[in-house]
Amino acid sequence: EVQLVESGGGLVKPGGSLRLSCAASGFTFSSYSMNWVRQAPGKGLEWVSSISSSSSYIYYADSVKGRFTISRDNAKNSLYLQMNSLRAEDTAVYYCARDSGTNSYWGQGTLVTVSS
């Protein structure tokens, strides 16, 4: 069974940093591109970042470019999102997702709250 489990969310002050993790299991992690998607409270879904299977290709939404860094460790079956210079508007539930081809898998999400 495919599982994606996010962790690392919490309360952080504006300007602070946080590192999210996504532990993957039930599939060959190193074969798939992975993504982060977020959802602010009461709002719609927003794509944040994508990383290819070997980390050769990395993309960011303009709203996080220069502040967030996506990475992965295929040996540990893990996806990461390093978030720096956090702003109030980064408050959201962050989902990791493997969504390509015929299958789509999402984690349960981890809440990041940026507030003083």
Added chain:
Amino acid sequence: DIQMTQSPSSLSASVGDRVTITCRASQGIRNDLGWYQQKPGKAPKRLIYAASSLQSGVPSRFSGSGSGTEFTLTISSLQPEDFATYYCLQHNSYSWTFGQGTKVEIK
């Protein structure tokens, strides 16, 4: 960047109704589009991929159509468990873009 315009933003319907939701892309995206259902407090669930292919395990009352810039999600006979928010997602470009969402409510 590709923009996705989804309509309507909300609708009220009764059990048994036929419901149609539309997404329009700002430029052609072939059939690189999926439809998702999200219920409160839950992760999105993909219903349709490649614009018209039904995800395994999803009821056949859900269907998708379209190609290029115009896409449609149809629920042929709305069921109580279908009251939720629906999103389209394009993945044609290196960046994904979601539609704004359509909240389907009980009339």
